[in-house]
Amino acid sequence: MTSPRLMTSMPIILTVLLAIHLLLQAKAALQQPVIDTSPDAIVSLGDLTIGVLTAVREYDALKPCSDKIVSLARFQRLQAVIYAIEQINHRSDILPNITLGYVMLDSCTKVSTALARALQFIPNNETAKLTAPSIFGKSYDVIGVMGLTSSAKAKPVSSLLQHFKIPHISYWATSDELSNNVSHEYFLRTIPPDVYQARAIVDLIRHFDWTYFSLIYSSDTYGINGMLQIRRLSHKHELCVAYSSGIELEDDLTAYVHVIEHLRKYPNARAVVLFLLTQQARKLFQAAKLLNAHGEFIWIGTDAMSYDTFTGLEDVAASLFSTTPMLSTHSLFSQYVKQQTPFNNPHISWYKVFWENLFNCTWDAQNTSSLTLCDKYQDVTQADHFYVTEWASKVIDTVYTFAYALDSYIKRECLQSDTNSTNSTDFYRKCIKGPLLLKYLKAVNFKGISGDISFDQNGDLIGGYNIKHLTNVSGAYEHVTIGSWQPNNTIEIEVDRIQWAVVQASTEKAGIPDSWCSKPCQPMEFYIQGEQDCCWACRRCRDNEIVNSNASGCIVCPLLTWPQGKRCEKIIPSYLEWHEPLAVALLVMCVFGLLGCVFVLIIFIKFRNRKVIKGSSRELVVVMYTGLVLCYITVVAFIAPSTDWICYIRDVTPHIIFALVWAPIALKTSRVYRIFAASKKCKRKLRFMSSTAQLVLVVTLCSVQIFLTTLTTLLYRPRSHLEMPVPTDKYVELLCSYRLEGTAIPMSYNLVLTCLCGIFGFLTRKLPENFNESRYIFMGVTITVFIWIIIIPTYALAFEGYLKPALLAFALNLSATVILICFFVPKMYAVYFVPDRKISTCSLDEHGELKRTSGVIQQEFRKAVKAVDMRSLENTGTLVISNGLVSGLHSQLVYRNEVSELTHM
DSSP, X not given: XXXXXXXXXXXXXXXXXXXXXXXXXXXXXXXXXXXXXXXTEEEEOOSEEEEEEEOOXXXXXXXXXXXXXXXXXXXXXXXXXXXXXXXXXXXXXXXTTOOEEEEEEEOTTOHHHHHHHHHTTSOHHHHTTTSOGGGTOOOOOOSEEEEOSOHHHHHHHHHHHHHTTOOEEESSOOOGGGGOTTTOTTEEESSOOHHHHHHHHHHHHHHXXXXXXXXXXXXXXXHHHHHHHHHHHHHHTTOEEEEEEEEOTTOOHHHHHHHHHHHHTOTTOOEEXXXXXXXXXXXXXXXXXXXXXXXXXXXXXXXXXXXXXXTTOHHHHTTXXXXXXXXXXXXXXXXXXXXXXXXXXXXXXXXXXXXHHHHTEESOTTOOSSOEEOOTTOOGGGSXXXXXXXXXXXXXXXXXXXXXXXXXXHHHHOOGGGOOOOOHHHHHHHHOOHHHHHHHHHTOEEEOSSSEEEBOTTSOBOOOEEEEEEEEETTEEEEEEEEEEOTTSOEEEOGGGOOOOSOOOTTSOSSSOOOOSSOOOOTTEEEEEOSSTTOEEEEEOOTTEEEOTTSSSEEEOOTTEEEETTEEEEOOOBOOOTTSHHHHHHHHHHHHHHHHHHHHHHHHHHTTTSHHHHTSOHHHHHHHHHHHHHHHHHHHHHHSOOOHHHHHHHHHHHHHHHHHHHHHHHHHHHXXXXXXXXXXXXXXXXXXXXXXXXXXXXXXXXXXXXXXXXXXXXXSOOEEEEEOSXXXXXXXXXXXXXXXXXXXXXXHHHHHHHHHHHHHHHHTXXXXXXXXXXXXXXXXXXXXXXXXXXXXXXXXXXXXXXXXXXXXXXXXXXXXXXXXXXXXXXXXXXXXHSOGGGEEEEEEOTTOOEEEOOSSOHHHHHHHHTTSOGGGSOTTOEEEEEOTTSOSSOEEEEEETTEEEEEEO
């Protein structure tokens, strides 16, 4: 049975065996040693020594290393190690009385070479177990290893060093695979891993409120891991990837053209994330330029794209965003670099080669080529495109990480008194153990040149990123820092410094362009989900609906409420208000009607002794007058807002008021008809003709109406209520609820009274025009009925509730005014324009003979009463008549103390 420990060690053993296999193959193929030890190392031993793997010379497929120095920036990393160790050795607060040394080996940007160099850092006793030491070159005793800028080279080296418990710190390798504590337990890095970079990119997308983007990545470990992290974070934050595609480094331009064509199929996904190497990004921009894709996309790249300004492709690469680790230029190191020459660094075997490559010259005086002889007094700053790389700050911080960890380790774990050793170098080296040093390395926390340096449990730097933007600065394109991102997901962007090169649609607001699959739905719209979470269609809810809690549908608001944002709020009811023109007009009519009533009252009081006033049945007139005044006053109740009491008044008062008005008129018209009808049938005395009897009859008729109204309101009590006629309209009425049964009976009773008035007026139409007022009665009845025939259907069909009480108020105003004009205006006319001397009084006996006249010729009176059979008059009857020449104004029968008195004006 295989032990768990053996199973855990298997990947490491296989890696080591693979490395050995590669080295043996290379040796057999080249028939030479894999490593020339003499020119490939820079050694400065100390009490404690750090191993450094750095790429100085370029890659060569046939040899372990080429003869060409990689670049100025990479050579400066070598210088940064030397500078940092020299600074530490001159300090008394870090590793006092302990000298820190270094051994630099060239990895030549090659995996096999890097593995071979790493084997030189394995202790001699361990190396001997693998193969002969001569294969790998000289072995160096180091407490830890730093370096390797490529994740592809760092992974096998880390696995190898882990087997021998040697800590390894990289300042460039960012692959997330190196965060695996099982296979890379002894690996740390002073640069954030790719997962942090992916988080920074996703947070940048979220900062601009973009939810829909495309993803183009390199088809290697770096790109695939980045793609997976971007997709994972996108799903977490509900972002959607419109199009995703991997690209091989070896692909030709045609493949990149196809990528641009596919990107154009998703025009709403304007943001495009590029997890590519610099060479791949350049090819992609070339394809975009070939297809004239200017201003179509917003590019978001990784740190690999932050060092190339893409000369010649600025028109399509403009507005490129990139994330770079937080770096800084160290002024003291910049001065140090400018002072270095091949002559003050004789121990660096590569310095003269570097100088030749930098100035394109040669140190060989016998050289016959066209190269000029190198000037030993030449300054490095005179080289074309000279600059001091910011990445040197990461290298310096890596050296200080070892220094601070060793300082804490020695102060706590290595006490000189615990040993009898007199050699401090041997003592400290024996004290330093890989597992314990790893613990102190992960506990390091200091303020470095590039920023705060601290590690998580996986050995990853807890660090942020700078957000850079490729923009035009004074005619030249540069990567300008416009913001930063921190691991706590805080991002700060100076939006005002961004130059957007993307063409914005006419529907977009000025400023930040959109990158959405679907725009957010409006407050009254709900979502119909599409294939992706970020894609949907918006449908508007009906006017009386609100969107439900998850915005997937609509909820109907309860009656009497209306959507207000995300809630249903009560609708303010509509009713006739006092300040509205219609209410003001009704009140003006009411006031004028009351003024007319006051004027009539004044006339009747002032001229109460005139014959026309005396003979007008004043008791019945008072009842009619009271009904008219109440009719005008009740109009106010129909304008006031509806309450239960207001509704009660509206329901009761109109029925009683009309009874007060039409009951006296009905009695007056019936009396005229009875007098003239009785004269043709018999001579018996007519009953209920006195004023008292008439008043009792009026009270009786009105009491019947009061009883009916009271009974119906008790059975069907009106209430104020809110009503929403159409649920989909924001309109609520404040109304009074009336039952048909409650209004039909009192209304029918008033209709009977009105019809009686009209019938009696019609029956007395043949009386001499100078002896009856039926025409005015009939006219008043006809107009009143006509008014209500129009008002009632209009009331029933009125859509807006406030119009219904307004219509009733108008009908009351108009009805009262008609009665006022038809029954009181003729009397006032007679008071002012017909003098009493023209009004004559006559007494008749039971035979109808004239007994006494005054103010009128007997012949005229006889002529006037020929058409009337006067036998029905009482024996003591009296006839009051005006001159027959004044005709057609007014006639009325008045009975006083059972005496028939006919007054004609």
